[in-house]
Amino acid sequence: MKKKRHLILPILLFGFLLSGCNQKTEEKSSASSSNATSSPAKPAGVPVNIDPALAKKGEELYNQNCVFCHQADAIGKPGFAPSLTNKEFLSVSSDKFLLGTIRDGRPGTGMPPFSHLGRSQVEAIVAFLRSHSNEADISALVDAQPDAHGDPRLGKLWFDQICSTCHGFDGDGYSAGSTGTAIGKAGFLNKVSDGFIRYTIVNGRSNTRMLGFKGPAAMANLTDSEIDDIITYLRSVPSKS
Incomplete structure (x- = not known):
């Protein structure tokens, strides 16, 4: 009987140790899984205020100058012209970037400069593009x-x-x-x-x-x-x- 008791104690002790190891492994695995599935944090930006009248004017100018390549509502056409109303694109694009790109075009591509429109008309086109998204400006x-x-x-x-x-x-x-x-x-x-x-x-x-x-x-x-x-x-x- 004494002998059996001596055998049982080490077995129980080993069981407790094994249980603790398994718990730690599960916790580590759970933490790793949580980290792996977390998506990159999006920075908080500032709200974009759009003048409806300016955006309306921009829509008219867009339809006169841009629609041929970038399509109706600026959704773009793969392999031909990019979307200009994509929410990620608009949220990450500063007014300076948008104004400069429309004004100067993209040399070496099919995007010509539109500097002849003047700043106020280019600003109207930018307002029209921004009206397609309610994302904050980051x-x-x-x-x-x-x-x-x-x-x-x-x-x-x-x-x-x-x-x-x-x-x-x-x-x-x-x-x-x-x-x-x-x-x-x-x-x-x-x-x-x-x-x-x-x-x-x-x-x-x-x-x-x-x-x-x-x-x-x-x-x-x-x-x-x-x-x-x-x-x-x-x-x-x-x-x-």
Whole structure:
């Protein structure tokens, strides 16, 4: 009887220890799972106030100058012209960026300059575009993000494997027969911050072919450093018009 008691005690002790280990493993697994499924936090922006009369004027100007490429309601056409009313695009685009892009166009692409319209008419078009979204303006917060300091050699590998599928091997976009925009051209890179590019890679653009590339449900779960490698590579490519 004594012998049995001596055997039972070590068995019970081992059982308690094993139970504790399993609990810790489950807690760790649960924490890892929680971290993996959490999506990147969206910065809080400022509400956008739109003058209805200005937006109405902008709609008329849009239909006279922009609808041929960007389609009705600025929804765009894959492989031809991008959507200008996508909520992620509008929330991350500053007025300066939108005004400058309409005014100067995108050299090396099918987007011509519209400087002949004058500032007030371009502002009206911007108001019309913004009227399509009630998202807060986060452009100031996004543009204030630090510049990317990655490895351009690694960035080229990631770009060639992932981004070139839609944007072309040199980022030439539509002109190379690609479905994505010309993100490798100076006309785009000179007007956007690294934060703008970073936010777009992470979050993608809803209702377009541009999906997010960070997170377990993303097209490719890129790390922060890998995203910065891609941005650094884009910046390192010789400027193209």
